[in-house]
Amino acid sequence: QVQLVQSGAEVKKPGASVKVSCTAxxxxxxxxxxxxxxxxxxxxxxxxxxxxxxxxxxxxxxxLQGRVTMTTDTSTSTAYMELRSLRSDDTAVYYCARSxxxxxxxxxxxxxxxLVTVSS
Amino acid sequence: xxxxTQSPSTLSASVxxxxxxxxxxxxxxxxxxxxxxxxxxxxxxxLIYKASSLESGVPSRFSGSGSGTEFTLTISSLQPDDFxxxxxxxYDSYSWTFGQGxxxxxx
Numbered sequence: 001q002v003q004l005v006q007s008g009a010e011v012k013k014p015g016a017s018v019k020v021s022c023t024a025x026x027x028x029x030x031x032x033x034x035x036x037x038x039x040x041x042x043x044x045x046x047x048x049x050x051x052x053x054x055x056x057x058x059x060x061x062x063x064l065q066g067r068v069t070m071t072t073d074t075s076t077s078t079a080y081m082e083l084r085s086l087r088s089d090d091t092a093v094y095y096c097a098r099s100x101x102x103x104x105x106x107x108x109x110x111x112x113x114x115l116v117t118v119s120s
Numbered sequence: 121x122x123x124x125t126q127s128p129s130t131l132s133a134s135v136x137x138x139x140x141x142x143x144x145x146x147x148x149x150x151x152x153x154x155x156x157x158x159x160x161x162x163x164x165x166x167l168i169y170k171a172s173s174l175e176s177g178v179p180s181r182f183s184g185s186g187s188g189t190e191f192t193l194t195i196s197s198l199q200p201d202d203f204x205x206x207x208x209x210x211y212d213s214y215s216w217t218f219g220q221g222x223x224x225x226x227x
Contacts, residue, residue: 035216037164045156045164045207045218059214062121095163105211106154106169113163 002026004096004111011117012086019082020114022096029077030054033099035107036070036081038092046092050099051079086118122146122210126219132227139195141222143208148188152212155184155193158221159204167206168193198224 007021022034035050049060051070058070069082079096093113100108123146133139143153151171156164166175168184171191181196195202203226208219 037218044221045158045209047209047216047218050216061215097163100166100169100175104169105152105216106166106209107156107164108166108169108175110163110165 002109006111006114009115017084022079022111024077034079035097037095040092091118121215124217124219126222130223132225134227137198141193143191143219145189149210149212151187153191154209156207157204
């Protein structure tokens, strides 16, 4: 069965960077895109961007452009999301999610979430 | 970016009620819309994709309809397990966007 397992919680200071990993199993990794979605405490879902695990093409949410980088390592079936210049309002649970089908934007499989806390 | 507006923000209902949640897009998204259910401390769960297709394993009391700019999620007979927050998401064009959520509470 499809599983996405994310790295553990992080605590970072303002201005630092964080890199969250998402290791996939149960399917051919480069056949589906991976999206990243975050959720601030008590707030709704925010789509951050996606990466094609086939060719590495990325699409980022405009307001995060320049601070976020999404990558994949096909040898380990792992996707990464790096966020730089962290601010307090980046405190959130970060989820990776796999597209339901090869070309779909609906997100059928989700990781367990990684809490990133930004605090001085 | 395409804005997604859900209504209501909160809904109080009883077990057995028929519940309808609306999602409006700021421009046409054809049928490129998904619905998710989220419970506290858990990842979202896909319920509906392509506006009206039921994801495998999701109970048939959930249904979706609409196209263009107006969409609805209907729960035909609310069950205790359905008290949760529901989100719509458009994937017509980047940036993909979510609605702000609708919390379904016990009346």
